[in-house]
Amino acid sequence: MNVPLAVEATDVTKVFGSVRAVDKISVRVAAGEVYGVLGPNGAGKTTFLRMLFGLIRPDSGTVRVLGKTWDEDGVGVLDGVAGFIESPRFYPYLTGRQNLAGLGLLDGGLRKGLLEEVLELVEMTDRADHKVGGYSYGMRQRLGVAASLLREPRLLILDEPANGLDPAGIRDMRALVKRLADSGLTVLLSSHDMTEVEEICDNVTIMRRGTVAFHGTIASLRTMAPAPGHVLATTDDHGALALAGQHPGVAVRRDPEAALVVTGTQPDVSAYVSALVRAGIDLLGLTATETPLEALFFMLTDGDADAAANADTDLEVVR
Template sequence: MNPALAVDARGVTKTFGSVRAVDDISVQVAAGEVYGVLGPNGAGKTTFLRMLFGLIRPDSGTIRVFGRTWDEAGVEVLDGVAGFIESPRFYPYLTGRANLAGLTLLDGGTPPGLLEEVLDVVEMSDRADQLVGGYSYGMRQRLGVAASLLREPRLLVLDEPANGLDPAGIRDMRALVKRLAGRGLTVLLSSHDMEEVEEICDNVTIMTRGTVAFHGSIAELRTRAPDPGHALATTDDDRALALGAEHPRISVTRDPEGALAVTGPPAAVSSYVGALVRADVGLLAFTPAHTPLEALFFMLTDDPTHQSLHRPDRVRVAAR
């Protein structure tokens, strides 16, 4: 047991009938960091978070939260923990403030002024007296974070907090998580969006088909990212393909939709682009097919034969 860990999950497995939703995973979250559990839908992220909250029990393995397990401490495991799984729910016929006030009563009350403080933190003070039924999806997500903060947690757990939000809502949610992290709160969030995790997380576990494909820091993940290739559009794609065949260090191919894709070492790609210009082939677009981390994410999660980058014998404790 490591007292520096907010979450210490080891060898956790959960099956539902013939489906192994989580298969022998280990996740360590240091106090004070923002940690991402990343993976496509169905990877096992929400199942793992449900086990952390005690909503379901693992078949094997141990989950400690601030050093406590459900078998040892029961519901006291959740002392200092707050958050929501999937989407938070509220009474639509009550105002945001009334919903939060009701939750404080269920929790035994809160210090004076805390309700107003959390509304300010999530930037909902000016909408708190409106009915929740009129809130946008993003506002309900932020109200869910406010409800969580009423417990004055040390660990905040968020399941896909930006899922279903429009671009402005995604921006606001990411900014909110950054502000909370700046206050010293430990944040554990799940996501299927590599960009979201890259922007706000210190460390990440990538899951696929219930297993761990990668553990480590975002910085370490960047060092393993492959060349993502580029999408190319020209005024003469046939000529561009022919010129590509004259540059053996690169590959120029058509994707299933007919667009051109270019991959190869940066110097060779640059030389190829120069050849297009000299041949009077106009460049209409030349953009990365994916960011490098997106490319690695898809490589790890789309290909079932790809070797995991997870090293199970290495327990990492990383502080912010």
């Protein structure tokens, strides 16, 4: 017996006036995986997630969630589905526990012990009896995940769950998503942060202006990534540029906002830096720019998808 895909969207399009928010995109999420929908603001990520929840309907194409469609099954599509779009909202004058208990009643009641289980899972047991009005933004995000888990879903959909969090909150949210994934739950999340997706997702769709720029695994994406770059500061930039000609494994260029930018693999960059020192050129600083995957993300979403595609023609890159 074949297990239905958690999400199967085929040639989905949504138009608002003159804006094609989503343009013939196809996304397939297998049961049990952590799937990322990545793209800059305005790429169409939230519009796509809204269609999964039935908050808006596609103008064309088909959306199946856990094997069901809105046309065939109506609100039954949401059986086994939970999550939130943008930021979750709660009554600020009630405690976290009271908010969750109320949501449970609205959804038909909770099995015994479930509320405590989800509070422990999101690590909020010690703050559950404090009023939500005093929660930090990160705590409200975690409470939103807790509210979603009350439905004991098979598919959890999260719209930029780490957006707006401080570094500690981002770390905690990533750890929470990893714990949920380890439990066998299917997680579909959107993000504009390549690092977040790289750390926790199995597969990814990168969107650009409503279209798909890339489908595939994180491992495949890494094979497309350009060599890492470093900002280089020396006591003799002219000499450093000249010496770069003897090291074909690196590319050195001047940058308007920095002295020099060196691009190459780590061994090649290390060999070049050693050569600078031997030549008597003092190294004042060597700072990494964006990671290779971040650089690739900008290539794919800023319009240079063809250049990224040429890095590996065997990958499924959709323009």
